[in-house]
Amino acid sequence: MNSTKPKLAVHKFSSCDGCQLALLNLGESLLELPKYVDITHFAEAGPNNPNAKVDIALVEGSISTPADVERIKQVRENSAYLIAIGACATAGGLQALANLADRDAWMAAVYAQPDAIETLGSSSSISEHVKVDLELHGCPVNSQQVIAALADLLAGVNPVIERQPLCMECKRKGVVCTMVTKGEPCMGLVTRAGCSALCPSLGRACYSCYGPAETVNDGALAQRLQSLGLTPEAVARRFLFITSATPPFRDAGLRLRQPPLETDE
Amino acid sequence: MASKREIHINVPVLTRVEGEGALEFDVVHGVIQKLNLRIFEPPRLFEKFVEGYEYDQVIDMVARICGICPVAYQMSAVQAFERLFGVDPGTWVRDMRRVMYCGEWLQSHALHVHLLAAPDFFGFESAIAMAEKHPEVVRRGLRLQGLGNDLITLFGGRSVHPVGVRVGGFYKAPAQAAVADMVKQLEEALPQAEALVRWCAELDFPHDEQAFTSVALSEPGEYAIGSGRLVSGQGLDIDISHFESHFEEFQVPHSTALHTQLEGRPYLTGPLARLNLNFRQLPKPVRAVMEDCGIHFPSHNMFHSILARAIEIHLVIYEALQLLQAYERPDVSAVQVRPRAGTAFGCTEAPRGFLWHRYDVDERGDIRRARIVPPTSQNQARIEQDLCASLESFGLDHEDDALRQRAEQVIRNYDPCISCATHFLKLKVSRC
Numbered sequence: 009m010n011s012t013k014p015k016l017a018v019h020k021f022s023s024c025d026g027c028q029l030a031l032l033n034l035g036e037s038l039l040e041l042p043k044y045v046d047i048t049h050f051a052e053a054g055p056n057n058p059n060a061k062v063d064i065a066l067v068e069g070s071i072s073t074p075a076d077v078e079r080i081k082q083v084r085e086n087s088a089y090l091i092a093i094g095a096c097a098t099a100g101g102l103q104a105l106a107n108l109a110d111r112d113a114w115m116a117a118v119y120a121q122p123d124a125i126e127t128l129g130s131s132s133s134i135s136e137h138v139k140v141d142l143e144l145h146g147c148p149v150n151s152q153q154v155i156a157a158l159a160d161l162l163a164g165v166n167p168v169i170e171r172q173p174l175c176m177e178c179k180r181k182g183v184v185c186t187m188v189t190k191g192e193p194c195m196g197l198v199t200r201a202g203c204s205a206l207c208p209s210l211g212r213a214c215y216s217c218y219g220p221a222e223t224v225n226d227g228a229l230a231q232r233l234q235s236l237g238l239t240p241e242a243v244a245r246r247f248l249f250i251t252s253a254t255p256p257f258r259d260a261g262l263r264l265r266q267p268p269l270e271t272d273e
Numbered sequence: 274m275a276s277k278r279e280i281h282i283n284v285p286v287l288t289r290v291e292g293e294g295a296l297e298f299d300v301v302h303g304v305i306q307k308l309n310l311r312i313f314e315p316p317r318l319f320e321k322f323v324e325g326y327e328y329d330q331v332i333d334m335v336a337r338i339c340g341i342c343p344v345a346y347q348m349s350a351v352q353a354f355e356r357l358f359g360v361d362p363g364t365w366v367r368d369m370r371r372v373m374y375c376g377e378w379l380q381s382h383a384l385h386v387h388l389l390a391a392p393d394f395f396g397f398e399s400a401i402a403m404a405e406k407h408p409e410v411v412r413r414g415l416r417l418q419g420l421g422n423d424l425i426t427l428f429g430g431r432s433v434h435p436v437g438v439r440v441g442g443f444y445k446a447p448a449q450a451a452v453a454d455m456v457k458q459l460e461e462a463l464p465q466a467e468a469l470v471r472w473c474a475e476l477d478f479p480h481d482e483q484a485f486t487s488v489a490l491s492e493p494g495e496y497a498i499g500s501g502r503l504v505s506g507q508g509l510d511i512d513i514s515h516f517e518s519h520f521e522e523f524q525v526p527h528s529t530a531l532h533t534q535l536e537g538r539p540y541l542t543g544p545l546a547r548l549n550l551n552f553r554q555l556p557k558p559v560r561a562v563m564e565d566c567g568i569h570f571p572s573h574n575m576f577h578s579i580l581a582r583a584i585e586i587h588l589v590i591y592e593a594l595q596l597l598q599a600y601e602r603p604d605v606s607a608v609q610v611r612p613r614a615g616t617a618f619g620c621t622e623a624p625r626g627f628l629w630h631r632y633d634v635d636e637r638g639d640i641r642r643a644r645i646v647p648p649t650s651q652n653q654a655r656i657e658q659d660l661c662a663s664l665e666s667f668g669l670d671h672e673d674d675a676l677r678q679r680a681e682q683v684i685r686n687y688d689p690c691i692s693c694a695t696h697f698l699k700l701k702v703s704r705c
């Protein structure tokens with residue numbers, strides 16, 4: 009085949025497969041995709057050429073084994089433009105919660121022979137291992153994010169990255185503030201927009217599945233959440249959730265878990 | 274003689290399955306010596322990190338075990354907490370959760386039938402390749418899959434890791450107009466589902482009868498999805514809280530997913546097991562189409578799994594339509610919840626089979642310990658048993674390529690969701 013279409017690969021690391029569904033859930037549009045790109049590698053859909061050179065690689069999942077470390081280097085070498093998709097690939101994912109714990113003890117609690125399973129002892133983002141050209145955030149990313157990024161690249165322009173907090177998206181959509189009107193412990197103040205304000209639209213607090221926004225005032229939010237009746241530990245759990253390995257959320261969460269400074273009793 | 278040759282087949286990456294797995298087997302003197310379905314998804318240790326989190330947070334955490342069946346994880350967890358807290362969210366919530374669950378079966382089954390399994394029957398590498406020759410079949414499949422996603426989105430805002438379910442009910446009831454629109458779409462889809470069943474019935478199924486035990490949830494009044502007792506074709510009939518007395522898990526060296534056995538033997542869970550046990554409860558119109566196509570259950574041919582999925586697609590569209598036609602938006606979408614300490618058990622039928630949860634909860638409703646048993650790890654031992662039998666009956670003197678293809682097709686019958694299988698189970702070190 010002498011196709012001049014750009015070649016696309018979809019690679020998976022440690023994940024739930026939910027971000028690949030951004031493509032597999034396209035419905036009939038999925039069948040339009042081959043008009044624009046050659047899908048060279050996408051094991052879940054069938055094509056299986058993990059080592060082929062491609063123009064664009066979509067990478068789902070976090071790095072958690074020695075074999076992953078080698079494989080992501082290979083993917084990087086073979087890919088002109090590498091896009092990390094979803095919370096696992098951009099932040100280590102929910103499973104990065106294990107980074108905060110005694111992972112060996114956890115493995116021993118789950119497996120009879122933990123030594124039979126090789127892991128790194130942590131779950132990390134793709135960018136901690138190789139250069140990443142674009143990060144698409146979300147747990148999961150949605151089809152529009154992925155398709156918009158691909159379309160921009162095919163058109164030769166840089167994809168736009170969402171940096172604002174979710175509050176802006178609520179305002180644009182006219183969604184009533186759950187924190188102000190219902191006292192809900194909303195994380196939207198510090199969370200990256202891009203989900204179209206799903207949770208506040210259903211009247212519930214954002215739980216930050218898109219990770220930290222560009223600027224995070226965690227101290228002010230923590231104070232506000234505590235004034236709503238949450239314990240410091242309950243606030244910590246909200247930072248240490250889907251993207252617990254991102255520096256702003258990790259630091260905010262761990263700070264809340266520190267024992268209080270000595271008081272004059 | 275060809276059958277005397279030594280064969281070593283290694284499929285390093287299984288394609289068209291969800292997650293990462295591999296298959297290896299050796300044949301010496303015409304006998305399969307060693308066969309390993311290797312699951313090497315790295316452990317994510319979900320059961321450990323839900324510890325210390327709040328019950329409503331756990332609903333959103335366990336969804337992340339699987340992008341393809343997040344609703345199943347949410348429903349097993351929500352059922353567990355409501356049973357423990359003594360919460361009865363009422364008929365409306367129960368019905369609407371069944372509708373949402375129908376959406377997940379629909380999208381997951383349509384994905385599997387069209388994108389993962391059907392290409393095997395026609396010798397294509399992928400559904401995209403198959404669409405060039407059979408565009409209408411693939412398009413119909415993708416439309417049905419899309420409708421399933423829309424049904425989940427109606428209640429959950431999005432189809433992957435939806436955000437609508439809470440302990441006590443839903444965060445918000447869908448608007449009347451949105452439901453009316455969905456009813457229209459379901460009405461249009463019903464004949465498409467019927468056509469899909471008829472199309473699947475015409476597929477060329479290998480003859481491969483095997484003895485195995487089916488296990489599924491069963492309810493007296495309906496085809497079980499979101500609740501029921503655990504029953505088997507061999508007389509098991511237990512409350513879900515007694516699961517641990519009958520089923521046991523163990524680690525095998527070649528897999529990060531634990532294997533599960535019932536009374537020391539492999540068993541089947543999933544669509545074929547459900548139909549084998551519950552086909553009498555299919556609604557009349559669904560059963561009529563099935564019988565008109567000459568399809569009969571119980572079946573012990575695993576290749577009939579694709580047919581079982583098609584019939585369940587017909588079932589869930591019919592059910593969702595019945596339940597939504599009379600929709601009236603309620604004033605409140607959730608009841609009050611007061612947590613209490615204890616052990617919570619939940620079990621529902623995920624698209625791939627029953628999904629069992631247990632949580633030890635403290636008086637604030639925070640999780641102390643969790644154990645989750647997903648369908649694919651339950652089926653793992655059964656898949657290996659099936660592969661040995663079906664490859665021998667297929668004929669080990671086939672070329673390596675043909676053997677490899679047949680092996681992959683056998684594995685796809687189970688629609689293994691390897692991401693699910695590898696988040697792991699709390700191991701009890703007791704072997705009999």
